[in-house]
Amino acid sequence: MTDPILQTLSAREMELGAFSADKSAEETQRWRHWRLSRDHKDVAWLLFDMADSNTNVLSGDVLEELNEALDDLEEKPPRGLAIRSRKSAGFCMGADISQFSKLTSEEEVKEQLGRAHDVVDRLESLPFRTVAVLHGTTLGGGLELALCCDYRLAVPGTKVGFPEIQLGLHPGLGGTVRLTELADPIEAMTMMLTGKMTPDKKARKLGIVDALVEERHVAAAVEAAIKGDIDQSNSGLRGKVLTTSPARQLEARQMRSKSAKKAPPEHYPAPDALIDLWEKHGGDRDEMKKAELESFARLLMTDTARNLIRVFFLRDKMKRLTKTKADPVKHVHVVGAGEMGGDIAGWCAYQGLTVSLFDMEPDKVAEAVGKLSALCKKKHRSEAETRDILDRLTPDLANDGVERADLVIEAVPEKVDIKQKVYEEAEPRLRKGAILATNTSSIPLETLREKLKDPTRLVGLHFFNPVASMPLVEVVSHDKLKRDVLDRAKAFTGQIDRLPAPLTTAPGFLVNRALTPYLMEAMVMLDEGVPAEAIDEVAENFGMPMGPVELADQVGLDICLSVGDMLRDRLDTDMPAAPDWLREKVDDGNLGKKTGEGLYEWKNGKPEKKDKFDSAPEDALDRLLLPMLNACMACLREEVIDDEELADAAMIFGTGFAPFRGGPMNYARNRGFDDVRQQLESLQKQYGKRFAPDPGWSEEGRSRAEEETGAKDQGRKKEGSASE
Structure with a gap:
């Protein structure tokens, strides 16, 4: 099935005559990642569609092709240029971090990043109006690319951000300069120092986007921007005042103090480096761009950045573990509304699943509902959104949800006899194909399964406290667990935006x-x-x-x-x-x-x-x-x-x-x-x-362990796997 965004784009392209059988249509096929065309009003549309990927990222070859597209645009200037993405995920997810991680010296970083600067600077200096049309997620280098345009239009639901600080870096493609010029510099610095995403309405208020536009009105809004009928955002008088040297020095001291409390500079040098950039060079765009490039190159070579980039890929590795072919879980039933059980139930409801919650003490169930309401408030959910989330969590004092759920999670106290009693009552009532999971934090599953008639459906799902903040779930298997049950358990962690750590059962797990x-x-x-x-x-x-x-x-x-x-x-x-x-x-x-x-x-x-x-x-x-x-x-x-x-x-x-x-x-x-x-x-x-x-x-111990592992693997191959 075609993505709605792609359907919308295709319809617009046909309406505008963007891919009619003329010379420009042929030109769109010259590149792997970009498609360039012109409509009947002589507006150029440059569509970002990275090959062999579900998302757009800025890589070396993407920027080389963009540079070639700019050659075409400069050779035959249109009335204006609109840039947008053909990916449903969003405009661009940032730079290709895997390419950065391969660089081995500051000079190498500066050389490659300098070439990228040349490309985006060309975009910024085009002699006609340029418009970036944003939807979905626009992060890091993608946002820096958009900031090079004269206008930024955002489809509702757009989120923008500079997450580089979470990788031990700061923006490196001119973002520190352009964002602090465009938006209130204090807000801009806060956005870069926290790495948090900014939703569409706040981005509009800050001036990062110039207008919010419904998808059906994008073409008209682009035309209005090219005519100059949309006001361009700027930081105004406040921005000019805050960019003066005395103001920067005062604000920089406060920023350092706040930043050091969360990220000690001896461990995390990027926040201080970013603050230094703005304090020393704010207001002088050429010097700040030059200093930004050199600072980025230094940071990329630090152990902190290398390790945080490693953590980024570790997170990605865990996310890939959730991509199984298993059927999604739709209904979760939680037995036990204590601190962990109540929070697990609430988090599942928050993430869109139907949830029923049983406990012999009604007050605990009521407390869990109250905590979910508080979570919605903390996450700034609207009244309507909060109502929908709370409606998905059903108090179930009769424990009837056991019979309807795809997944039953036991979250009662850490005592074998109590847990086994829950299984004894639940197992005969489980629907066909349903999973029985335990939130035990330490008890081996071989012990818990002893009285089960069908232990192949028992899996460990060990959440961490507080559930809404801790991203890890230990997914614990045992030698009688069915493979499809394990796959569905891992997929479930992805459904609720958690990261699975697959383990084999052992005391205390990992x-x-x-x-x-x-x-x-x-x-x-x-x-x-x-x-x-x-x-x-x-x-x-x-x-x-x-x-x-x-x-x-x-x-x-x-x-x-x-x-x-x-x-x-x-x-x-x-x-x-x-x-x-x-x-x-x-x-x-x-x-x-x-x-x-x-x-x-x-x-x-x-x-x-x-x-x-x-x-x-x-x-x-x-x-x-x-x-x-x-x-x-x-x-x-x-x-x-x-x-x-x-x-x-x-x-x-x-x-x-x-x-x-x-x-x-x-x-x-x-x-x-x-x-x-x-x-x-x-x-x-x-x-x-x-x-x-x-x-x-x-080394001897590792070799011996590897030999034992090899022997075990050979044994498994000979015996086959009954559980599969």
Whole structure:
């Protein structure tokens, strides 16, 4: 079926005579990514349609072809030029990051980026009016291309943005100059510093687009723009005042202060580099463009940018895992309306699925509905949108949704007997082809499936708290799981805009297995008298979003204790037992943030920390970090997860592991596996067997693991796979 956008474009092209059998029609076929034609009013239409791709991105060959199209336009100037996309996804998703990641020196970056600057500068200086017609998503280099046009028209639903800061970069194709000239410079800088997308109406208000135009009126609006009948946006008097040197210096100080709180400059240099550009060169377009190019080249060669680009591709790799041929899930039924179950149900409804929610306590179901309403408000959904979302979440006090759902998710407390009782009641009522999933955070599926008559439909879907913020879902399989059930579970995570980490069942799976020794070592340090604030400071200085003590309070001390006890029981590990005082806290109901007191006291959702405290020991970082890395290596060696990339992605998106370091295994590789092993051995001598290095750190251990893996694979091939 043809996309509506493509249908609309084709109809318009025929109406305008854009592809009639004349010379211009032949010219449209000269390029792979662009189509150039003229209508009967002598307006040129340049359509961006990147070959072999569902989306448009700016690559080297795309820009070369654009340059050739500009040759044609300069040789025979039209009355005006309209540029738009033939892709339903939007105008352009930005630069081809894979090409940037292959560059190896600042000089190479400047050379290639300089050629790109020459092309877009030519577009900007064309002697006739130019109009960019935007729809869908316009990001990064795509927005920079649009900013080179005299006018920008946006179809309702358009979103624009500069996400480069999330890759450790800033705009590099003149965007820092053109956006701060066009829009209020403070708003423009905020947009670039946050990397957030701006919806159509706000983009119009900021002056980034000159008019919002319904699709059916695009041709008329383009004609009006070419005639000069649409007012061009500008930043006005306020923009001129804020561009003066004293104003830039004052605003830059405030920007640095705000930025440093979220992105420490020692770890994330791009925000400071962007602020420096505007502070030093704002108002001088030639100097700022030159400085922008040099700054971009420097940033691209930093470890931060390289690692954040790696994270970008890790996210993309996980998204591709959701692209299966499985039927989509339409109705989700959640059993258990506690903190996790209620939030899972709410998130599924928010993402457009029909959801029913059962709990034996009606108040919990009502609380889940209230939290969904609050989420809609936080996400700025309209009253009508909120009403539709809430209508999709049905309280189900009779548990009837079990019989109608495509997917039943069990989210009851982490006790085997309670979960198995849910399965005992639900399994006979499941519809044919329905999936039974568990949100267990640590219990092996071999244990949970013991009383099921048909264990082939049981899969793990482990969400992370808070569900609406944490993008990861551990999709846990076992040796009796059907392949089509696993595929449908992975596809479901894509339906609800989450990222799947496919795992084989094991105690604690991956994230909790790696996170627990990190948290428990913090408890040991507390027991030794190291201040909580000092422990957290060490981790935060490394780049963690919060320290392990604060994180334990966030997760809940009862959950930390339960998972720690389970891993000690089920794994051959010497992880220390929790201190007695921690068990007393849990027994007394002081569980952390959710009760207002734990390892810290919590006020207004934040922990109260001392300003002055003794420093942590010199080896504190390795004591915290290396057990986490050791657990990741064990999971890789045991094939709990397929490869280092997925392990890194799971830890970044499931725990917030310092993204600029590229993940725990990437950090370990850069540090050196031998160094990690030797330091673990040193810590083992000083503190005990809990630091014993996994065999996978040594070349011999890795070779042995690979041989065992090969033997297992051969065995599987001989036996075949009954589950498929």
